[in-house]
Amino acid sequence: MSFLDDFIWRAVIAGAGVALVAGPLGCFVVWRRMAYFGDTVAHSSLLGVALGLLLGFNVMLGVFAAGFAVALVLSGFLREKRLSGDTVLGTLSHASLSLGVIVISLMTWLRVDLMGYLFGDILAVSLTDLYWVYGGGMLVLVLLVLLWRPLLAVTVDQELARAEGIEAARYELMLMLIIAAVIALAMKIVGVLLVTSLLIIPAAAARRLSRTPEQMALMAAFVGVLSVLLGLFASFQFDTPSGPSIVLASLMLFLLGQIPSFRKL
């Protein structure tokens, strides 16, 4: 395990692990038009970071808790339908980000690398983080496989699924939980502001290349992992920030997938 002592390898392995999970999950985010939802949950991460630091437990756990709480509040508001969905999302998204920044700035006894949280600091991934990413990631993958059919059914037509005996509300809640978990795992890699890109761009790139939902999920995982590898390589090579490099790498792959001759699948 000595190569895990090398921060570069830790970065590569953590990034690949997160991308592997984020790809298939991202398909649901894309299919259900939850991009802004994911963003809002991600923006609440800073609050979770503050929570974790304040109470002295693992930051990922704090982010997960905050993300899930915000997801619950959101879905409550969205069900109300007094305001349009994107207004509610826009409000909560920026409010939770602001609150997070303020709480962290008030904790003057701590030195928090805000830039690292906002844009990711994959090179600071520790061995503990790695265990979290792979433990949590594995759990999420297993859940996704087990819940795949009902989740997809609810995504295609919620009422049809319910009429055929699927408890839609339960699965929608599970999906939010999983999204909050993956955002917590991925935050360190690309940061609060870029984390949804890891969900959305690989899935978007995979759309043109697939004919079934399952193909799209696998393809998205593949594109995601490739983006992390390319992005990190570029980051080391040209000394660019790692999070944004990964995002741009996935954008390149997305654009490549738009070229007609690559679509013959």
Added chain:
Amino acid sequence: MTPELPNILISAKDLYLKAGRNDLVEAVSLEVSEGEIVSVIGPNGAGKTSLLKLLLGLYKPDRGSIRRRLGLRVGYLPQKTSIDPVLPLSVARMMTLTESFSRKEVETALAETGVLSLIDEPVQTLSGGEFQRMMLARALLREPELLVLDEPAQGVDHLGEAELYGLIGKIRDQRGCGVLMVSHDLHVVMAATDRVLCLNRHLCCEGEPQEVTRHPEYLRLFGMEAGSRLAVYSHHHDHVHGLSGNVETTEFKQAP
């Protein structure tokens, strides 16, 4: 004529559904038995779809009760299912959306509704009629005891419409399942149905098609609605019904 209790698939008593201050569904009671085709007709906004969704358990009634036969298997065709092109979905995959079936079973069901050749097409490329036939095949795969169809002929041309209702009748004959369907288009439904419920938030009248078309409430509802389209209803006090009970063409005394 009183059906034995075990033959009743679903029965609803005194259902109410409110939306804000208004009643969408008012004091509706109905039942559907095995092997019976029941059609709910009514103008737009009459609460037809809401009634179906109450019966399916998608909405909770504000008052009233619904009893289903234990373990009732329901096949449902929603009014409109639009599938986002961002989701790559073939007909075969759509068929196994909520339950897994073998390729053979899927093929048999699609063949029964006449769309086997579309099995590997993306669902988004299907025409209205093809889509409804696929959805019908989907419902059949689950071996339903009760088929619930919300405007099954939507987006289907006139020829296809008659064929589709013919197919539904055939399915009922072969499988003996109950069928509950909603429609706002009268003439084909009347021919293909055992019992008609005429709904305008409350049940205006019900019975066999021939009886219902003579009911004053029915004439008031559909006479006026159809009249605005064809302007032939100014004197329907002396009209004669065709064999199908078809009001729309009585002026011309045509058999359908």
